Amino acid sequence: MDFDLNDDQRLLKDSVERLITDKYGFDQRRANMAAPGGWSRTMWAQFAELGLLGLPFAEEHGGFGGGPVEAMIVAEAFGRGLVLEPYLATVILGGGLIRRAGDAATQASLLPQIASGELLLAFAHVEPQSRYELHNVATIARQDGARWRLEGDKGVVLHGDCANKILVTARTAGSTRDRTGIGLFLVDVPGEGVSVRGYPTQDGLRAAEVSLAGATGIPLGDPANALPAIERVVDEALAFLAAEAVGVMAAMHASTVDYMKQRKQFGRAIGDFQALQHRAVDMLVLLEQARSMALLATMMVAEDDPVERHKVAAAAKVQIGRSGRKLGQEAVQLHGGIGVTMEYMVGHYFKRMSMIEILFGDADTHLAQLAEGSGVLEAA
Structure with missing residues (x-):
């Protein structure tokens, strides 16, 4: 290919x-x-x-x-x-x-x-009980004449504190974990009944808690069947995050190798020690494994079959999460104490890698989804 x-x-x-x-x-x-x-x-x-x-x-x-x-x-x-x-x-x-x-x-x-x-946008889908389930929606949307009124709370809304409009998932029918009856609504910010509290995340980006108390929302498409579109866009976001993670890991690896060439111990650059060379090579292997899965996820973004598309996105998330965690740990350890200071870049890379790992589901969550989809758990 x-x-x-x-x-x-x-x-x-x-x-x-x-x-x-x-x-x-x-x-x-x-x-x-x-x-x-x-x-x-x-x-x-x-x-x-x-x-x-x-x-x-x-x-x-x-x-x-x-x-x-x-x-x-x-x-x-x-x-x-x-x-x-x-x-x-x-x-x-x-x-x-x-x-x-x-x-x-x-x-x-x-x-x-x-x-x-x-125009700046944000996507509000996380709720206190939802964890990583996109269909777990307790926020309610009720039709009030020509308007829709939204009631509920959303958390960890990425860049929600700077958005002009927030896209909110809300339930128009069914119970909290039903896959049908979910709509996607555009909510203006600021707006009546909308409360936004912003805060920094550990990687230096921003997120917000959003409370909706009778806020007006404009539905995008079918107000009872938005989940397929949401899941497709999240799969696209997973492919984007996988590629971003590759960039983060590549920078951590390059920084570590460069540091090993400069840092001296016992009169020699620490990169001369074979044991540390092996660890740097292991980091490269982890990076290339992650890169391969990121490429595969990118190739599958256009797949119309949601099951096959998400299988690859989930597999990429598993590999990215595991590679990123191990590579980041190695990068920080090989840098020593300077690796955890605010004045040095490698620690910031590791923080971003940690956030990418948990966005839209960590490695364990996606591994469980893959197991369920293949019938392994049902057979057990």
Whole structure:
């Protein structure tokens, strides 16, 4: 199978990597984190100018018509730079949900605003009881004349404190864990009945707790059957996160090897010791295993069969989670005490890797899903 990039993809790769190298050094990232909202509006405008914000959208919506490979290229570069801006929340999740669930008028209205950098979105699906189940929804949506009123609480809404609109999952029928009766609603922020409390996450990004008390929501598509579109977009997000994780792991590995060449012990660089060389090689093996699964997940994003698509996404999440945890532990240990300081980058990479591991389900959760899907647990 040919994994070579075409000319346009190579140009995109060169452009985004150059941007991250030039504009996203350690000190620049720290300055961006200290900016209002925890990220840089200037960088967001540069992403828009480069076409990154409209990358997955059709040309008639102000986009470039890019596919999964283009998203993978951007994700890996963002992983290397530990980008703070709400690309996953706004473009991949928010924009993806509008593409998959919204009607033509909604797409024509909102997607160009995302591509230009004007509109920021967030996806609110996590609830106190839901853990990693997308269909576990207790938030209620009731029709009130021509409006829908939403009641409930959502947690860990990525970049929810800066979003202009939040896409909220809410139940219009059935019980809490039914797969039917789930709608997706657009809620304006600020708005009546909407309370948002933002906070930093351990990797330096932002999230929010969102409370809805009679908030007005506009349904995207069928208000009782949004789950298939949501699951598809989350599979796309898993592929994006897998590629981002590869970028994070590659940076940790490169930083560790470089440090081993410079750090001296007993008059010699520690990289001269064979035992440490073996550990660095083990890190490379973990990285390449993760890269292979990230490529497979990217290839399967366009698969229409939801079962087959999610199997690969889940398998990638298992490998990414396990590789990332072990590689990160090795990177920190081989750096020694400096590896856990705020003044050195490798610890920040490990924090981001830890957050990627648990987003939309950790390795154990996805391994259990794979076992259930293959019939292993039923047979046992």
